[in-house]
Amino acid sequence: MKTSRLHPVWLIGVFVLASLGSALGQGCFNWMIPKYSTYATHSTDGTRIYTSVLVDGTTGGSCSQSGGCDHCNQIMTPTPVHTPRAYNKLGSTGGWSIGAAHSWNEYITEENDQNIVATHGVNYTFNASTNVLCSVAGCFSCITNPIVTLRIADTDYIFNGTSLDTCEYLLYCPNGNTAATCGGGHDRTLYTGLRGILRMSELSSHSRPGGKWSMPLCRERRLCKHSDQLQLEDV
Amino acid sequence: VSNPSEERKARQLSFLRTAGLGDSDIQAVVPVLAKFKSQYAYLIERYNRSVVIAKARGATPDVATFLRKREELVQSTRNALGTVLSTNGMTSFHAHVQREKTRMKVVAKEGQ
Numbered sequence: 001m002k003t004s005r006l007h008p009v010w011l012i013g014v015f016v017l018a019s020l021g022s023a024l025g026q027g028c029f030n031w032m033i034p035k036y037s038t039y040a041t042h043s044t045d046g047t048r049i050y051t052s053v054l055v056d057g058t059t060g061g062s063c064s065q066s067g068g069c070d071h072c073n074q075i076m077t078p079t080p081v082h083t084p085r086a087y088n089k090l091g092s093t094g095g096w097s098i099g100a101a102h103s104w105n106e107y108i109t110e111e112n113d114q115n116i117v118a119t120h121g122v123n124y125t126f127n128a129s130t131n132v133l134c135s136v137a138g139c140f141s142c143i144t145n146p147i148v149t150l151r152i153a154d155t156d157y158i159f160n161g162t163s164l165d166t167c168e169y170l171l172y173c174p175n176g177n178t179a180a181t182c183g184g185g186h187d188r189t190l191y192t193g194l195r196g197i198l199r200m201s202e203l204s205s206h207s208r209p210g211g212k213w214s215m216p217l218c219r220e221r222r223l224c225k226h227s228d229q230l231q232l233e234d235v
Numbered sequence: 236v237s238n239p240s241e242e243r244k245a246r247q248l249s250f251l252r253t254a255g256l257g258d259s260d261i262q263a264v265v266p267v268l269a270k271f272k273s274q275y276a277y278l279i280e281r282y283n284r285s286v287v288i289a290k291a292r293g294a295t296p297d298v299a300t301f302l303r304k305r306e307e308l309v310q311s312t313r314n315a316l317g318t319v320l321s322t323n324g325m326t327s328f329h330a331h332v333q334r335e336k337t338r339m340k341v342v343a344k345e346g347q
Contacts, residue, residue, distance in 0.1 A: 034342050036342040038340045039335075039338060043249040043252075044249060045245060045248065045249040045252070048245070050249050079290070103287070115246065141342045
């Protein structure tokens with residue numbers, strides 16, 4: 001007959017969990033003050049889409065009986081550690097990145113960068129989350145951002161004349177929709193003699209299911225920029 | 236950032252162009268940002284060392300001083316950007332930072 005044995009590590013684990021359970025039940029982690037920031041952003045150079053997800057910060061506070069915790073020795077031995085984690089999934093690329101574990105009140109930071117070569121006009125999802133995992137309190141400072149859909153949008157602008165040292169372009173709408181207006185003038189630099197149709201590759205995004213893209217078919221005034229020459233399309 | 240990979244260079248260029256900076260402004264801003272990054276990393280490293288020392292002494296680490304120095308670093312970097320960027324470049328950069336703030340989340344107030 002096979003005898004059932006309990007593994008000592010499991011027993012220790014149960015004991016620790018039971019102790020922490022009573023500590024948690026008494027709000028023994030309320031004294032920890034999370035001070036974390038997260039940042040999720042994206043960009044394009046017309047060929048690739050770049051995304052970054054970052055978490056950064058520390059935890060303040062101090063465990064004390066007067067603070068309502070009778071189990072500080074149990075909680076603080078060994079010293080709890082915090083591990084920053086950042087999730088960056090762009091299309092089918094990426095996932096979690098896990099930073100170094102540090103003592104709970106040290107300053108921690110983790111950045112997860114991804115990029116893909118993107119086909120113009122094709123949608124890619126950008127999924128970003130961050131959290132800090134506390135060795136005794138579990139998921140700490142957990143943030144999940146709404147899923148964002150990204151695509152590189154090609155938009156044509158047509159030359160509309162010059163004024164002093166600037167040239168002006170209007171959004172070139174193949175469907176003839178010029179009644180609506182959006183935005184207004186963008187940046188301005190010295191006149192560079194651009195003519196014809198200027199093709200801009202810009203990143204459009206929306207984060208709501210069924211939401212509209214930020215690059216509508218409408219009339220938009222745009223002043224030329226030096227860097228736009230790189231996107232110039234022959235007439 | 237002293238020897239960034241090609242991917243990191245391309246990434247940085249993409250984000251700086253998105254911020255509305257032209258070629259000359261980008262050339263000027265890259266070393267300022269590199270200096271910020273290295274000084275920020277140094278501040279963090281120094282603070283984390285102070286946490287270890289404070290723990291050994293049974294003291295509380297001085298997070299307020301760290302946060303003040305971090306704020307000073309941000310301010311001095313902004314001043315440096317104002318010096319090296321064109322007027323239009325600084326305006327675009329500032330507007331970009333304001334837009335990007337919608338993508339930043341703070342879990343709790345610093346210095347709470």
